[in-house]
Amino acid sequence: MSESWKLSAFAAKPVIQAALLYHEEIDDWDPEVVISGSEVVEDRPQEWVLEAWYSHEPSEAQQADIAGLFDGDVPVFTVEKLPEQDWITLSQQGAEPIRAGCFYIHTSDYPPADGAMNIEIPASQAFGTGHHETTAGCLEMLDAMKERGVVSRNIADIGTGTGLLAIAAMRLWPRALCTASDIDDVCAGVVADNAELNSLPIGADRGQLTMVIADGMADPLLEARGPYDLLIANILAAPLVELAPDFEAAVTPGASILLAGLLERQEPAVRRAYRQAGFRLAERHVNGNWSILWLRKRR
Structure with missing residues (x-):
């Protein structure tokens, strides 16, 4: 298992979805940086979070890459170190059928x-x-x-x-x-x-x-x-x-x-x-x- 870090950005559902779609257009995105978006909690469906997972502490340039996915106001980021485990699998927990x-x-x-x-x-x-x-x-x-x-x-x-x-x-x-x-x-x-x-x-x-x-x-x-x-x-x-x-x-x-x-x-x-x-x-x-x-x- 390797060191793992997570960057989180909270915004309205359309803002996060637009960022995810823009991410798909980027041909040279680092394949090691996994991102996804989801509801924050089930009873507030318009409140979403974009999360990005890293095998190391994200650099200023990598944080700028995430900021560049947003058109207009960029949400405030939080960056946290996670317990040592498989960070790729961790990034996709909750991918329910x-x-x-x-x-x-x-x-x-x-x-x-x-x-x-x-x-x-x-x-x-x-x-x-x-x-x-x-x-x-x-x-x-x-x-x-x-x-x-x-x-x-x-x-x-x-x-x-x-x-x-x-x-x-x-x-x-x-x-x-x-x-x-x-x-x-x-x-x-x-x-x-x-x-x-x-x-x-x-x-x-x-x-x-x-x-x-x-x-x-x-x-x-x-x-x-x-x-x-x-x-x-x-x-x-x-x-x-x-x-x-x-x-x-x-x-x-x-x-x-x-x-x-x-x-x-x-x-x-x-x-x-x-x-x-x-x-x-x-x-x-x-x-x-x-x-x-x-x-x-x-x-």
Whole structure:
């Protein structure tokens, strides 16, 4: 066990969530610094805390990195040394299972649930375990698609992160081809480990998952494995708008695309971009302040 330290910053829920999303955009974030956000107490759901864990006392530069995640007033930080223990596991304690549609997302600390599609994601990957409203909303929407008769044979998950949504889609359509991509090359190993943990083979055949490191759709393998009849992109509003023409070119007529990572106030701009690219709205959910959109490409 190693020395461990924790930095805490308290603020309103939207402030912490915005900081967490901005953190996801930073390509060169130190992978050793784990951060997460959560309610302070259950009966005050709008009061949140952002926590960052370190294997040493955080330097002034590292504290400045956390401050840079906030737009405007920066919360007051507290820094404390913790008892010696596994600081990565400590950072994710309390990552309780979630139910989202037919899915039950859990860590190894919890047993699978009867009557659910169980997916295990390690505790050290808390921001990819479905706890954020965008990820949970995507899981619920995938379940809704299946309930409404969508049949998918070729799936792409763009910006896959931990691979959770790709794994979930393969649980619903187990004979499909599936290609997951992310701009961060660290994700390749994470996705491979999570696929193995959930008995999803890595490979290029039906019923298997192929992982690609790519910026958007800019990859020869992504292009070669298309066109897709289901494309998932839980990223951010600005890249969603930018990628609308590329997504249109990558999917079949009548295909479904699932978009998330956008706040409700950003929804009009995203929907306008996809309407211009030839998509129509099939269904929308709102989870917290976040919009989850299911669109269909016009035939």
